[in-house]
Amino acid sequence: MAYWLMKSEPAVYSWEQMAGDKKTVWSGVRNHQAANNMKAMKPGDRAFFYHSNDGREIAGIVKVSRPYHSDPTDTSGKFGMVEVTAEKPLKKPVALAEIKAQPQLRNMALVRQSRLSVSPVTAAEWVAICKMGGIQP
DNA sequence: GCCAACGTTGGC
DNA sequence: GCCAACGTTGGC
Numbered sequence: 001m002a003y004w005l006m007k008s009e010p011a012v013y014s015w016e017q018m019a020g021d022k023k024t025v026w027s028g029v030r031n032h033q034a035a036n037n038m039k040a041m042k043p044g045d046r047a048f049f050y051h052s053n054d055g056r057e058i059a060g061i062v063k064v065s066r067p068y069h070s071d072p073t074d075t076s077g078k079f080g081m082v083e084v085t086a087e088k089p090l091k092k093p094v095a096l097a098e099i100k101a102q103p104q105l106r107n108m109a110l111v112r113q114s115r116l117s118v119s120p121v122t123a124a125e126w127v128a129i130c131k132m133g134g135i136q137p
Numbered sequence: 138g139c140c141a142a143c144g145t146t147g148g149c
Numbered sequence: 150g151c152c153a154a155c156g157t158t159g160g161c
Binding site for chain 3: 007009052053056096114115116117
């Protein structure tokens with residue numbers, strides 16, 4: 001069981017839409033590092049749903065419901081996608097500023113590589129953020 | 138709106 | 150294979 005973080009601009013696709021849709025495919029990723037992270041995902045893995053740009057906070061949790069497979073929006077055939085299902089919102093969204101203020105979270109991929117749209121999360125980071133978000137890990 | 142980080146492209 | 154130019158992401 002691994003943990004991840006997936007970014008979305010709320011103006012494009014928000015947590016509210018994610019929760020309404022129940023599940024969605026994470027298409028459109030065109031970065032190899034992000035794609036490799038999705039490749040490593042297994043059904044049942046969980047990911048934080050992060051609002052980038054406008055919001056800058058973790059809003060909810062999704063679960064991987066289908067492993068990496070080809071992305072029909074990529075005509076080159078190089079990139080794939082996973083399918084994720086909304087699990088639950090955080091009781092209290094966790095802002096990027098709060099994450100940066102926590103010494104034990106300073107090494108998060110989210111902080112260190114701000115442009116990476118799909119990044120790994122360690123078990124310790126997962127637990128700490130769930131606690132900050134007011135939910136059970 | 139600005140800019141840092143970083144990926145990609147293309148000339149050589 | 151190197152590197153300058155350029156485009157994009159995303160925080161501030």
